[in-house]
Amino acid sequence: MAERISLEVPATLGALSTIRIVLGGVGARLDFSLDDLDDLFLATDRLLGAALDWEELDSLRVSVQVDGSSLQITAGRFGSAQLREQVAVTPGNCIDLCTVLARLVDDVAVQDDGECYNVVITKQRTESAA
Amino acid sequence: MTGRDERRVNDPLDLESLPGQARHVPDDDEEEEGGGAETASAGPAADREGRGKDDSEKLDQYLLRRYHLHGDRKAREQLITMYLPLVRSLARRYASRGEHFDDLVQVGAIGLIKAIDRFDLSRGVELTTYATPNIVGEIKRYFRDKGWSVRVPRGLQELNIRLNKVIDELVPKLQRSPTINELAEAANATPEEVLEALETSQAYNSVSLQASPNGESGEEDAGLIDYLGGEEEAYDTMEDRTTLAPGFAKLDKRERYILHLRFFEGLTQSQIAERVGISQMHVSRLIRRSLEKLREEIGDLDTPMPPRSSDDER
Numbered sequence: 001m002a003e004r005i006s007l008e009v010p011a012t013l014g015a016l017s018t019i020r021i022v023l024g025g026v027g028a029r030l031d032f033s034l035d036d037l038d039d040l041f042l043a044t045d046r047l048l049g050a051a052l053d054w055e056e057l058d059s060l061r062v063s064v065q066v067d068g069s070s071l072q073i074t075a076g077r078f079g080s081a082q083l084r085e086q087v088a089v090t091p092g093n094c095i096d097l098c099t100v101l102a103r104l105v106d107d108v109a110v111q112d113d114g115e116c117y118n119v120v121i122t123k124q125r126t127e128s129a130a
Numbered sequence: 131m132t133g134r135d136e137r138r139v140n141d142p143l144d145l146e147s148l149p150g151q152a153r154h155v156p157d158d159d160e161e162e163e164g165g166g167a168e169t170a171s172a173g174p175a176a177d178r179e180g181r182g183k184d185d186s187e188k189l190d191q192y193l194l195r196r197y198h199l200h201g202d203r204k205a206r207e208q209l210i211t212m213y214l215p216l217v218r219s220l221a222r223r224y225a226s227r228g229e230h231f232d233d234l235v236q237v238g239a240i241g242l243i244k245a246i247d248r249f250d251l252s253r254g255v256e257l258t259t260y261a262t263p264n265i266v267g268e269i270k271r272y273f274r275d276k277g278w279s280v281r282v283p284r285g286l287q288e289l290n291i292r293l294n295k296v297i298d299e300l301v302p303k304l305q306r307s308p309t310i311n312e313l314a315e316a317a318n319a320t321p322e323e324v325l326e327a328l329e330t331s332q333a334y335n336s337v338s339l340q341a342s343p344n345g346e347s348g349e350e351d352a353g354l355i356d357y358l359g360g361e362e363e364a365y366d367t368m369e370d371r372t373t374l375a376p377g378f379a380k381l382d383k384r385e386r387y388i389l390h391l392r393f394f395e396g397l398t399q400s401q402i403a404e405r406v407g408i409s410q411m412h413v414s415r416l417i418r419r420s421l422e423k424l425r426e427e428i429g430d431l432d433t434p435m436p437p438r439s440s441d442d443e444r
Contacts, residue, residue: 017329024325028310034297034328035307035398038414046421095377095393095424103393126307 003066011057016045019062026064027071032125040071040123043104047075047087047119050097054080069125070106076118084110087119190257194249209246210239213261217242220265234269241268289327292317297410298403307400307410331411332418377427385420392417 007022009015020041027037048060055078065072078084086097088110101108107122189212196205214235221234245261296316300308314321378386388406391397399417403410 017332021325021329024310024328025322028321028325031309031311033307033309034313034410035400037310038399042414042418042421045418046425049425095389095421099393100421103396 005064007062007064008059009062011052011055011060013049013052015060016048019044019048019060023064023071023073026066027123030066030069030071030125032071032123036123036126039104040073043101043121043123044073044075046097046100046104047121050083050086051075051078051080054083054086069127070122072120072122074111074118074120076111077113077116078119079116084117187256191251194246194251194257197246198249198251206246209257210242213242213246213257214239216258216261217265220262221269224269229272234272237272238265238269241265244268286323286327286330289317289319289323290331292319293324293327294409294411301400301404301410307398328411331415377424380423380427381420385416385423388413388416389420389424 003026005022005026007019009018023040023044024037027040032040044062048062051057051060061076063074065074087101087108089098098108101121104123105121106124107120109120109122111118111120190209193202193205193209193212196202197209217238218235221231221238224234225231241264242261245257245264248264249257249260293313296313297308300312300316304312308316310321310324313319314324317324319327381389384406388402391402391405392399397405399410399413403413406413408416
């Protein structure tokens with residue numbers, strides 16, 4: 001059974017530190033490299049930072065699932081159409097959220113959840129590490 | 131200044147001996163302008179004997195009178211020089227908080243100069259008594275305005291500095307980015323401590339240009355300013371799509387270059403660090419800062435939610 005960790009933190013930028021610490025702990029156990037972990041931290045920060053810009057949230061809900069040599073992070077439940085568009089569409093030469101996520105993690109998906117949606121990002125361990 | 135004089139001036143907590151360098155503390159009336167400075171710097175060997183606090187106070191008062199009553203700038207300069215050890219001593223108390231020691235001394239020196247300039251001769255207090263709270267106040271004000279945005283324990287700051295070195299050593303050795311466990315082993319720390327130390331690096335607001343890239347304060351280390359150097363040709367040859375991207379005008383050339391390498395060339399942070407000649411942790415900070423600038427710039431073009439209150443900011 002895949003390991004799953006669920007977090008609910010206040011909807012503030014300061015609370016992202018807690019999420020990074022948890023991601024770091026799990027990533028370290030999976031022998032993620034420092035580069036991989038920093039990419040994961042940055043991707044999560046950008047996604048949740050954008051969510052804080054576009055959503056009126058009381059708290060951020062994030063779950064981390066360990067699957068072999070990859071980490072899957074699910075963040076939600078979001079309702080903002082602008083955030084959804086930013087995650088999914090890149091307007092060309094812009095280093096926007098979509099481009100940043102695409103470069104930093106291996107997969108980005110939007111999963112509908114009733115009237116809301118979750119954003120799922122997946123980071124695979126770089127095999128040259130350890 | 132002789133070698134012995136130099137040693138004494140730089141010796142913290144040796145305050146009493148410093149003014150005691152005066153072979154003779156003249157009355158205000160018997161000395162020509164500039165004579166005080168000359169007298170006070172002479173004869174260090176003779177002063178140790180029979181010169182104590184009284185002499186230093188007399189010299190202080192003499193120099194303060196020279197400055198405040200006669201506008202003698204040399205007397206002011208000599209007071210500053212004499213009391214620099216006090217500044218160093220007080221600055222050292224705050225040296226573990228992540229700021230470069232020399233920066234703290236400079237800030238403390240501003241407090242000292244203010245104390246000398248504002249000193250009231252009629253109040254009959256010692257300069258040390260008046261200067262100490264001024265120096266400490268200036269240093270505290272500096273910490274309030276700059277430096278670590280949150281209080282980071284000394285142990286974590288030191289580990290952070292060690293990690294910077296360890297990363298720079300391990301990347302070429304392993305030919306890849308190290309794992310947390312490898313960093314922990316090399317830095318003689320636990321993986322949890324490594325993660326915590328890496329997290330603290332995000333709490334740092336500013337980097338002194340005089341600080342060495344690895345965060346140490348050794349005088350032999352080159353400062354960051356030495357790495358800035360001239361313009362890198364490659365900065366100008368990046369593709370137009372990068373330079374034309376929205377918000378890029380707000381970034382300097384090096385920030386644009388690093389974002390280009392990361393997001394268009396696909397280089398890892400370690401590879402960028404090697405190419406640009408800075409540490410991986412510095413690359414990480416620069417990418418974060420640049421993306422934040424872009425977000426703010428592009429965000430201005432959109433209409434996001436109203437800004438969060440300041441206490442939300444980390």
